[in-house]
Amino acid sequence: MMLILEEYFKGYPARKKVVEFLFENGLSIKNGKVYLRDVEVPISELARVIGVNRKIVYHTIEYVESTYPLRLIFERLNPLTSLIDVAPLMGWEVLEVELDKSKYQRGMASVLKLLADRGVPIMEVFSKNLRRDPGRLYIVIDGTIPVDVFAEIKELDGFERLILRTPEKDKEKLVCNYCEVKYCPKRILIGEQRTVNAEDGSGSRRDGG
Numbered sequence: 001m002m003l004i005l006e007e008y009f010k011g012y013p014a015r016k017k018v019v020e021f022l023f024e025n026g027l028s029i030k031n032g033k034v035y036l037r038d039v040e041v042p043i044s045e046l047a048r049v050i051g052v053n054r055k056i057v058y059h060t061i062e063y064v065e066s067t068y069p070l071r072l073i074f075e076r077l078n079p080l081t082s083l084i085d086v087a088p089l090m091g092w093e094v095l096e097v098e099l100d101k102s103k104y105q106r107g108m109a110s111v112l113k114l115l116a117d118r119g120v121p122i123m124e125v126f127s128k129n130l131r132r133d134p135g136r137l138y139i140v141i142d143g144t145i146p147v148d149v150f151a152e153i154k155e156l157d158g159f160e161r162l163i164l165r166t167p168e169k170d171k172e173k174l175v176c177n178y179c180e181v182k183y184c185p186k187r188i189l190i191g192e193q194r195t196v197n198a199e200d201g202s203g204s205r206r207d208g209g
Contacts, residue, residue, distance in 0.1 A: 018060040026079030088184030094165035100158040104135040107158030
């Protein structure tokens with residue numbers, strides 16, 4: 001898709017920036033306006049976020065609607081709902097695997113087969129392999145991932161990097177040089193608050209004794 005956009009917006013870098021933002025965020029163009037599903041998005045806000053003036057946004061919209069192949073695509077765009085960002089808040093883990101682009105399909109199949117063979121319960125799979133970005137596979141897990149699965153994924157053909165989003169603070173001891181862990185902020189804050197409350201309570205008891 002990015003190749004198509006590059007071809008149509010060759011020589012118009014500002015418009016290309018706008019149209020790529022719309023495509024990547026699933027924003028559609030209908031009747032001279034931009035929509036997030038059925039909600040109209042203000043042109044001024046789009047221009048501010050993208051970093052262009054409003055005239056560029058309007059010119060982009062006009063060009064898309066006057067170019068039949070582009071209009072067919074952009075009038076059908078919708079954002080994809082995903083559990084990736086909210087999963088740690090719900091007590092689930094998210095496995096993000098970065099794969100070699102030249103081996104992406106094989107690597108993706110290998111990761112999913114490995115998890116299936118190990119009986120890891122998968123709630124959602126989201127795959128992204130756009131031309132200019134690293135190939136990534138996002139997998140939402142209902143529960144926790146067995147420790148030895150990390151080492152097995154690391155050995156798969158095409159593996160490059162692994163990120164685990166988790167609500168559990170003690171996952172840090174599970175990672176290796178190939179992995180990184182991102183904690184759920186809510187769970188960390190709750191844990192810290194409990195620690196503070198416990199310390200305050202024990203201090204009060206000592207004073208009272």
